[in-house]
Structures are given as structure tokens and as C-alpha cells.
Amino acid sequence: MSDLAWWQRGVIYQVYPRSFQDENGDGVGDLAGITARLHYLRALGVDAIWISPVYPSPMVDFGYDVADYCAIAPVFGTLGDFDRLVVHAHELGLKVLLDFVPNHSSDKHPWFMDSRSSRDNPKRDWYLWRDPAPDGGPPNNWLSRMGGSAWEKDTVTGQYYYHAFLREQPDLNWRNADVRTAMDRVLRFWLDRGVDGFRVDVLWLLIKDALFRDNPPNPQFKAGEPDHHRQLQTYTEDQPEVHDIVRSMRATLDEYGERVLIGEIYLPVPQLVSYYGPNGDGTNMPFNFQLINAPWNATEIARIVSEYDHALPLHAWPNWVLGNHDNRRVASRIGPRQARVAAMLLLTLRGTPTLYYGDEIAMADGVIPPDRVQDPAELRQPGIGQGRDPERTPMQWDGSPNAGFSSGVPWLPISGGDGINVVHQDGKASSMLTFYRCLLALRRSERALVEGAMERVVSSGNVHTYERRLGGDRLFIALNMAGADAPVEAPEGTLLLSTTEGHEGKRIEGPSLLLAGDEGIVIRASKPT
Numbered sequence: 001m002s003d004l005a006w007w008q009r010g011v012i013y014q015v016y017p018r019s020f021q022d023e024n025g026d027g028v029g030d031l032a033g034i035t036a037r038l039h040y041l042r043a044l045g046v047d048a049i050w051i052s053p054v055y056p057s058p059m060v061d062f063g064y065d066v067a068d069y070c071a072i073a074p075v076f077g078t079l080g081d082f083d084r085l086v087v088h089a090h091e092l093g094l095k096v097l098l099d100f101v102p103n104h105s106s107d108k109h110p111w112f113m114d115s116r117s118s119r120d121n122p123k124r125d126w127y128l129w130r131d132p133a134p135d136g137g138p139p140n141n142w143l144s145r146m147g148g149s150a151w152e153k154d155t156v157t158g159q160y161y162y163h164a165f166l167r168e169q170p171d172l173n174w175r176n177a178d179v180r181t182a183m184d185r186v187l188r189f190w191l192d193r194g195v196d197g198f199r200v201d202v203l204w205l206l207i208k209d210a211l212f213r214d215n216p217p218n219p220q221f222k223a224g225e226p227d228h229h230r231q232l233q234t235y236t237e238d239q240p241e242v243h244d245i246v247r248s249m250r251a252t253l254d255e256y257g258e259r260v261l262i263g264e265i266y267l268p269v270p271q272l273v274s275y276y277g278p279n280g281d282g283t284n285m286p287f288n289f290q291l292i293n294a295p296w297n298a299t300e301i302a303r304i305v306s307e308y309d310h311a312l313p314l315h316a317w318p319n320w321v322l323g324n325h326d327n328r329r330v331a332s333r334i335g336p337r338q339a340r341v342a343a344m345l346l347l348t349l350r351g352t353p354t355l356y357y358g359d360e361i362a363m364a365d366g367v368i369p370p371d372r373v374q375d376p377a378e379l380r381q382p383g384i385g386q387g388r389d390p391e392r393t394p395m396q397w398d399g400s401p402n403a404g405f406s407s408g409v410p411w412l413p414i415s416g417g418d419g420i421n422v423v424h425q426d427g428k429a430s431s432m433l434t435f436y437r438c439l440l441a442l443r444r445s446e447r448a449l450v451e452g453a454m455e456r457v458v459s460s461g462n463v464h465t466y467e468r469r470l471g472g473d474r475l476f477i478a479l480n481m482a483g484a485d486a487p488v489e490a491p492e493g494t495l496l497l498s499t500t501e502g503h504e505g506k507r508i509e510g511p512s513l514l515l516a517g518d519e520g521i522v523i524r525a526s527k528p529t
């Protein structure tokens, strides 16, 4: 028997609450809506949901601008609704993770309103205030991830404050001990209400250079990239002191038993894995986003998979992510046929998978008419492809005009697509939903897929193969990452699952077979070697 934690065995499903299910007809999803759909998630076969922010917020960045860390925004419901969601989820055996946004608050948070009110307010040092440069301009050259200078001059006191994102999202000063204490209370507030863990927003950005030195220029910058790519983020991200903070967050979670701390961290693998902490006392999982950004071909993916596996410290548990609310949907990035191959990859790799809502029915990016754009990333830097509305369109439950999401006018248009909804795909052998259910069931029934070692990771032409081994069990996975048929060396055994329906249980003779274009297969080898 292994002693893996629930978050190591389980599969996480990200719910973007504005877009999952609207119960009160205002066009925006809510907590009662999520609760109503928990049975769907249980039947799908996931183990935990991570809910993007549901706190009171002016919604300039759709909840990632928090005005009160210990309450629920009326548009999403009440604390009572939240408690009911947690109770019901737990009854169904589902864990609930919240999104913790500690790097910045809303400019409407009482902490910031106090902080900006005068230079000697006790909360002044809770945020990053600096005098203007001698010419009256910003204190240094730091750039916002939403475009332009990261410094905003405040007329009340004549100083500038720092915001890594929008000016409505001032960064908190994590060098201040009172900020740390206040944020620790926030974690405890939700842990006491029964949450099972957190996804921590932009964890690698929490600490900035104490000397506020200018970032150096980025020699690789290409026109059309987001503004802040003009600079290397030498002094604004991944500062060594961040690890103390991570350790103390983790220590708080550990007081509550088996909880999970996941970090949103976009860094190259060598830096990324340092967020596990030198003694496994950092995040339980720093999100591994490589599959989102990688060129989609067998050589690249095989390289990423084996390099990551080798880079992991001994105590570290891997994880993989295919999509989220900040990136184009997988079905649009690589096409619906390869999206099935990607699903098989995600759910047969070693490590905890995180699914993004709607990917299980192959939802594609929505088309957002200019007058319906909501995302500030698009509104503030139009035309450079940073807009995130396309991947945030409402979940498609059925084929009705509002897709069963809302009886009102949905806050974003429905993406649509022929047969891309739960009702249509339910029970249909060839559907993406059925395929996801089969994959999730396979992962549940085959211990080797969860606990097994990752071996023989190779690519040959367009085919990526690997094995998952546990004791005498040997599962062989082959993924054809292109549209043309391709031969593959395969062991003798039984076909457990194929991206092309209807072959399960088939005997595989080996030593080679022909994979159809865009086909992926899982074989149980009859011999252990």
C-alpha cells in the first residue's frame, strides 16, 4: 500500500465561477450553481475543485482584485452558500480549493484606502509607496503586466504606489510583518470553514527587490509581445525571500492536516522546482504549465516530460496542467483531435492533473465581438492577443441558446459549436465527455497510472511513448501527435483505451502496430519487461 495524499491520487478541476452555472438568472455564475453541478463533477470522476476568486471585488480583474478576503461577493452568493457548497462537496467525496490572492488587493480594499490616506497612516507600509524620481516621474522603470509603468502617482500624498497588474490592484508589501499576519488570518478563516487547500495567485511575484533597482532590458524582446517583456524581471519576481513566505503558508496549512498548497508560478523548470522547498516544506505543488506553452510535437513533449521528471527533487510530487482561465483553450491551441491525445497524456503522466472546466467537452475559444470584450488585459493592450475572454465563456450544458448556463443574458457570449455540450455528449460512445470519463475511470482503476514510475520516455517521429510501471504492472502509452498514420513498437498485451472508440479489450500482438493519425492508446503489457 502506498501512503499518497488525496491530492497526489486525485484529479483537480478548475471552476471559473462566473461561467460555470448561473442559478439566479443575472448572467453570472454563482456558488449555488456550482453546488447544483457537483454531482456532474463527481460522475465525471474528478476529486477536487479549485474555484477562482469569489470574494467581494469591484471585478476590474474579475475577482483577482479582492476588496475583502474573508467574505463572498454578492454576485456569487453568501457565506451560507459557500458553507453549503463545502458540505455538499464533502458529502460527495469532493475536495474544495479556494484561490488565494495575496500579491495585491483591490484599490477599494479598506487596507489600501487607509494606506493611501496619509503618509503616516499605520497601514502606509502595507503597500509599496515611493517618492517620485527627481524628474517627477515613476521611481524606477518597472513595468506592469497589463501594460505601461507599474507605478501610479497618487494625488493624495504625492507618492507613487506599485502595481504589478492593473492600477486598481496595488501590490501588498510582504516585507511587512503585519501584512503576513493579516494574510495568515485569511488562510485560517477559510481553513476553519473546511476548505481543503489553496491555489495561490502569482506566488513567485510576492517579494520585490528591497532596493527597487531598475530591471535590465530584455535582449530577446520581440515587437507585439506584452509590454513588460521589454525587461528581464530580475528585481520583480522570484526573489529569494519569497521562500520564507511560502514556508510559513505551508506551515499554517499543515496545522490543519492533509491540505494542499498549490502555487501559480510561471518560471523555467529549475527555478520552478525550488518552490517545493529545500526540505519539501514549500508548496505541495508549484503548477507546471509546460504543456500549455510547449510546441505541440512528440519530440518537444517527450523532452519536457523526461526533463521535468529528472529535475524534480526526491520529495517532490509532479503535476501537469493543460489549460486555465489565462490561456487559450487546448481544443483551440492544438485542434479537437489532438485535444483527445492531450487528455490521454495529461491523465497518464506521473503527477496530479488539473483540468479546466469545459475542456472535457472540447469547448473551443469563444469569439468575442469588440463591444462585448470584458477582460482588462484586452481592453488595456488591445490587439496583441492577451485577451482572456475567449477561454472564459460559459460552460455548455445543453444545446439551448444560453447553453443551460443561465436564464438571463450571459456575461460573455456562448462559444457554441456543433454537439459541444454535456447533454449531447452524455452517453455517446464517440464523445469527448465519454472519453474523459473513461480516462478518469482508468486512472482510478489502474494504480500504476497514479503510483507507478515513469519509464522509457521517448519520441520517434510523431509518436511519443512512455511506460508507467508498478510492481509487475506495466502500462504502455503511445501518442501519435500528428495526423498521419505511424508505426510504433509496442509490447504484447491488451488495449485498455484508445482515443478512437471501439478498440478496448483488443489483443495486441506486438512487436509493432500502426497507430492511426491523432490516435493515442494505453496497453497493459502482458510481460513485466
Ligand code: GLC
Binding pocket: 061, 064, 065, 101, 165, 201, 202, 264, 325, 326
Ligand atoms: C493571475 C491570475 C490572472 C490575474 C492575475 C492578477 O495570473 O490567474 O487571471 O489576472 O493573476 O491577479
